């Protein structure tokens with residue numbers, strides 16, 4: 001009797017586990033993004049703003065070490081930056097609070113080498129105006145509804161004994177060459193204070209600065225003797241801005257894409273197997289990442305609208321078409337685009353650059369705006385998880401939500417969705433998103449169009465990840481599309497599928 005009771009209990013338990021599985025979502029696959037990374041993925045496109053000493057000296061790396069008076073923007077307007085970026089569809093801006101030259105754009109207590117000590121700042125103060133460019137830019141970003149990020153160069157020429165500074169000799173700017181981890185006046189102490197000042201800055205409305213990304217440039221001069229206490233920097237960032245994504249060569253939260261040209265290869269894994277403290281990955285490894293890797297460290301592409309990072313009068317911005325190509329080869333391959341748009345010597349984003357940004361926006365919107373599929377479109381899947389179409393059916397890819405998806409049973413790693421438009425459409429692209437909150441799974445997929453009396457492959461894809469945009473060099477006229485997952489390391493989980501093109505029936 002007792003035995004039979006135990007047997008029953010086990011059977012019931014097994015049955016109830018089976019039943020609840022039928023309604024449950026797939027388990028996360030290996031490493032998944034942190035909440036701060038998920039939010040960051042959805043930004044996709046934001047501005048890099050290189051502004052400071054170099055804007056006025058024509059340099060990129062500030063070796064001239066001119067005194068702060070060199071900083072003299074005649075019509076500085078950070079609102080114009082933020083408004084231009086917001087109008088162009090950018091979701092944030094990252095400002096060089098201090099570039100390699102060491103001159104700080106905020107009124108730091110750590111150095112005399114700051115724009116607060118310029119004639120420009122004195123004049124602003126006399127007129128009752130703020131001269132703290134970091135605070136001004138953060139306030140403008142908030143005003144125009146875009147995120148604000150900070151670049152604070154670890155390498156600091158101003159405090160690097162390997163770099164000569166004859167133009168500062170005998171001035172108050174001829175500061176000690178603080179360096180090394182064990183000499184008095186450790187450079188890491190100074191950098192940590194600078195980070196803390198920035199990350200705890202108060203805006204004029206009394207709120208604390210809100211930083212979405214901290215850009216920790218790995219570049220430094222070949223002769224430098226400065227060493228960097230990355231672990232300490234990371235602790236300070238997490239303490240004061242826990243939601244900020246830390247960008248570095250290979251993390252912590254986002255990695256370099258391996259080039260500065262606004263480009264990556266077709267295959268892109270969001271994970272890698274090394275941390276910022278390991279030997280540096282090469283360009284190819286940074287672009288591709290490591291499938292099934294240990295750390296979720298997605299790539300960001302830092303690219304430029306002009307040739308240089310800082311403003312140089314003789315340079316011209318790239319065209320809208322060139323920026324569109326860049327977009328398809330970064331955002332279209334699951335890489336965030338951090339596009340540098342440098343303010344000029346007046347302290348304004350140049351009109352020609354704004355024109356390029358707006359041309360690019362029009363091109364982007366005209367491609368992405370031609371969505372053929374609307375909720376209710378006829379989507380048929382090879383399989384739906386536990387047959388529960390209301391919860392896991394292919395229609396979930398069209399509901400515009402980021403918490404619903406099409407998926408199949410755990411053991412099913414391949415499958416397809418067929419879309420019947422009911423009439424001919426001109427198709428010229430696709431947008432696909434994996435539900436990366438549960439990890440990156442898919443290794444290959446195809447897109448086929450029904451032409452004549454058979455399916456023809458029009459796209460052979462590899463990884464998908466956060467977002468994949470495929471465009472066709474020739475428009476295809478078809479009434480049926482098939483999207484197949486041909487390889488996945490776990491059951492595919494797809495958040496979005498969209499066909500771009502036009503509905504031929506509506507064309508008169």
Ligand SMILES: *[C@@H]1O[C@H](CO)[C@@H](O)[C@H](O)[C@H]1NC(C)=O
Nearest residue numbers: 107116117121122125131132
């Ligand atoms: C910079 O800060 C110091 C110390 O608070 C202050 O005395 C000085 O007026 C500030 N400079 C500017 C330009 O705001």
Ligand SMILES: *[C@@H]1O[C@H](CO)[C@@H](O)[C@H](O)[C@H]1NC(C)=O
Nearest residue numbers: 074075119120122123124127
């Ligand atoms: C101070 O700023 C005003 C307005 O920007 C400008 O007209 C004036 O020339 C500046 N004065 C100096 C000494 O730079």
Ligand SMILES: *[C@@H]1O[C@H](CO)[C@@H](O)[C@H](O)[C@H]1NC(C)=O
Nearest residue numbers: 272273289290291292293294
């Ligand atoms: C990364 O690490 C995972 C887990 O150890 C392993 O399966 C994968 O092959 C590694 N990939 C690379 C490119 O090293």
Ligand SMILES: *[C@@H]1O[C@H](CO)[C@@H](O)[C@H](O)[C@H]1NC(C)=O
Nearest residue numbers: 378379380418419420422480
């Ligand atoms: C939906 O598409 C399937 C093919 O994928 C087709 O067999 C079916 O007739 C379509 N249903 C409607 C209502 O158009």
Ligand SMILES: *[C@@H]1O[C@H](CO)[C@@H](O)[C@H](O)[C@H]1NC(C)=O
Nearest residue numbers: 446447456457458459460461
């Ligand atoms: C896709 O791959 C198949 C098999 O390798 C090949 O026959 C086909 O031409 C490819 N199609 C495209 C559009 O790349």
